[in-house]
Amino acid sequence: MTAALGQAVVKVAVFGAAGRMGQAVCRAVLDAPGLDLVAQIDADDDPRRAVEAGAQVAVDFTHPGVTVQNIEFCVRHGIDVVVGTSGFDEARQEQVRALLPGTDVRVLVAPNFSIGAVLMMRFAAGAAPYFESVEIVELHHPDKVDAPSGTATRTAELIAEARAKAGSAPMPDATKTGLDGARGATVESVPVHSVRLRGLIAHQEVLLGTVGETLTIRHDSLDRASFMPGVVLACKKIATLPAGLTVGLDALLDL
Ligand SMILES: NC(=O)C1=CN([C@@H]2O[C@H](COP(=O)(O)OP(=O)(O)OC[C@H]3O[C@@H](n4cnc5c(N)ncnc54)[C@H](OP(=O)(O)O)[C@@H]3O)[C@@H](O)[C@H]2O)C=CC1
Ligand SMILES: O=C(O)C1=N[C@H](C(=O)O)C[C@H](O)C1
Numbered sequence: 001m002t003a004a005l006g007q008a009v010v011k012v013a014v015f016g017a018a019g020r021m022g023q024a025v026c027r028a029v030l031d032a033p034g035l036d037l038v039a040q041i042d043a044d045d046d047p048r049r050a051v052e053a054g055a056q057v058a059v060d061f062t063h064p065g066v067t068v069q070n071i072e073f074c075v076r077h078g079i080d081v082v083v084g085t086s087g088f089d090e091a092r093q094e095q096v097r098a099l100l101p102g103t104d105v106r107v108l109v110a111p112n113f114s115i116g117a118v119l120m121m122r123f124a125a126g127a128a129p130y131f132e133s134v135e136i137v138e139l140h141h142p143d144k145v146d147a148p149s150g151t152a153t154r155t156a157e158l159i160a161e162a163r164a165k166a167g168s169a170p171m172p173d174a175t176k177t178g179l180d181g182a183r184g185a186t187v188e189s190v191p192v193h194s195v196r197l198r199g200l201i202a203h204q205e206v207l208l209g210t211v212g213e214t215l216t217i218r219h220d221s222l223d224r225a226s227f228m229p230g231v232v233l234a235c236k237k238i239a240t241l242p243a244g245l246t247v248g249l250d251a252l253l254d255l
Contacts, residue, residue: 021227067085068095074105106243112150118255120218125158125161132171136193138204140197205217
């Protein structure tokens with residue numbers, strides 16, 4: 001039942017359909033030629049509706065605590081899964097990998113579906129080895145339940161990977177005393193600062209500094225519309241990925 005290559009229309013179920021992202025995704029799927037919205041599932045709905053409706057791809061924008069359960073359900077029923085929900089650290093990725101052997105299901109986890117954010121992460125990782133210091137400031141709407149954001153966590157991981165590969169020295173920081181949280185959270189040795197502010201949607205700055213100069217890479221999602229082309233692309237193209245877990249929308253972009 002997984003999405004067949006070359007098939008005209010891909011049947012899509014949306015988990016978290018009543019949420020901020022879920023509503024936008026349902027509209028985007030309805031508007032997208034080649035996609036058919038066959039099930040909208042929210043917190044108290046029976047996920048079997050997705051199976052009964054013949055869904056080939058499920059899109060999950062729910063809560064970090066429930067996504068793995070939704071993925072497990074989809075894997076059991078042979079439905080490919082496009083995951084936007086945040087909180088997919090290495091431990092959670094491992095949980096998903098453990099569900100997949102012996103199936104041909106594909107699970108695509110994308111910490112951020114906007115093209116600008118994907119490029120911001122790339123540029124930050126590319127720049128990081130050339131600077132002594134790197135810090136991340138992520139800024140979101142105050143209804144967000146998790147901090148730091150999945151995007152900031154992924155960015156920190158990519159920066160740390162690039163710095164390790166380049167043999168970068170530890171970042172300078174003479175702080176000896178300070179209030180709890182003053183230096184942010186540390187993700188893979190990268191300080192990450194989270195701002196929650198009414199009026200914002202999703203924004204991130206990567207601050208890089210070395211002797212006599214700084215570079216700031218900033219991305220702003222000003223509307224949830226910014227995520228929709230990536231989600232639609234993922235629904236259409238997930239069948240082209242190998243079976244198993246893929247992390248990052250980059251896998252479907254020719255960057
Ligand atoms: N990857 C990306 O590009 C993006 C990722 N996100 C991430 O997406 C996630 C959702 O964000 P957002 O839409 O703002 O959050 P919302 O809280 O607005 O939406 C989540 C929805 O999922 C519902 N839900 C809870 N449990 C289940 C379940 N078991 N099955 C189906 N639905 C369920 C919630 O219901 P109830 O409220 O009753 O619990 C709610 O309606 C977050 O993790 C966010 O970080 C957001 C934007 C972009
Ligand atoms: O909750 C949000 O809104 C967002 N969540 C994702 C994250 O945690 O990175 C993606 C984007 O930043 C919006």
